[in-house]
Amino acid sequence: MRIAKFESPAKLAEFRDFVFGLAGTSTHMEFSQALCDAHTGGKNLAADIQDRALNSSEFEALVRDDEWLTLASENLGIEKSYTKIVFPHFRVDLPDQFKSDSQKMLLPWHQEAAYYLPKGDCTTQSIVLSTILHDAAEKNGALLVAEEAEQDFHEHESRFMDSQKKRFFRVECTPPKSSTVAETKFGETVVFDFLAKHRSGNNTSPLVRLTFLLRASDTRLI
Numbered sequence: 162m163r164i165a166k167f168e169s170p171a172k173l174a175e176f177r178d179f180v181f182g183l184a185g186t187s188t189h190m191e192f193s194q195a196l197c198d199a200h201t202g203g204k205n206l207a208a209d210i211q212d213r214a215l216n217s218s219e220f221e222a223l224v225r226d227d228e229w230l231t232l233a234s235e236n237l238g239i240e241k242s243y244t245k246i247v248f249p250h251f252r253v254d255l256p257d258q259f260k261s262d263s264q265k266m267l268l269p270w271h272q273e274a275a276y277y278l279p280k281g282d283c284t285t286q287s288i289v290l291s292t293i294l295h296d297a298a299e300k301n302g303a304l305l306v307a308e309e310a311e312q313d314f315h316e317h318e319s320r321f322m323d324s325q326k327k328r329f330f331r332v333e334c335t336p337p338k339s340s341t342v343a344e345t346k347f348g349e350t351v352v353f354d355f356l357a358k359h360r361s362g363n364n365t366s367p368l369v370r371l372t373f374l375l376r377a378s379d380t381r382l383i
Contacts (some may be wrong), residue, residue: 162306162340162351162353163306164343164349166349167229167348176219177295180214180253189295194367196253197255206237220251221334224375245379246281247376248280253371254370256370257365269333270335273356275314287376288352291292292372292375294347294373296352298344301364304343305340305341306350306357307338307339307340308338309339310358311324318334319332327370336358
């Protein structure tokens with residue numbers, strides 16, 4: 162696991178502010194309060210905003226920014242021409258006070274390979290670039306990553322957290338012997354390989370967690 166730095170944090174801020182605006186807000190606290198209030202009132206505004214953000218030209222522009230290729234190639238140790246960004250995603254996660262919902266949405270201990278190897282365009286040598294769009298300490302859900310590197314792919318149990326509606330598919334492996342909290346400042350990215358065991362952190366703060374996710378592969382291996 163490594164902490165890397167995106168060289169143009171203003172581009173991250175532009176996308177984050179766009180997301181805030183989808184809720185008619187301009188700050189992280191206002192945004193979080195709006196989503197929590199809506200959820201308490203029976204409206205899943207978090208899911209709505211996540212979907213709108215994922216389908217926006219702003220998201221597409223950030224995904225296509227050449228700096229991600231640079232960052233990915235440096236961490237893969239290969240030339241940019243061989244680097245491919247795959248499976249971009251954006252997550253909006255409510256605080257843990259919404260326990261039943263967070264249990265459905267949070268990811269248990271797993272290896273990224275368990276989710277994405279079946280989809281193609283990646284190998285066990287692929288990497289994850291996880292960027293939380295605000296300062297991320299342990300209390301507001303910073304990622305947990307195993308301290309020891311994994312050499313092998315482990316068997317995972319799979320299940321739907323909502324078994325009736327077949328939603329929130331999750332895979333889970335045994336936890337690592339020890340892990341580290343990947344705390345980051347705004348503009349920093351957590352980079353780890355597809356075999357690293359990791360899971361979502363517990364967000365005990367009142368703030369909604371915003372995570373921009375990319376995976377990257379060596380095209381010669383896929």
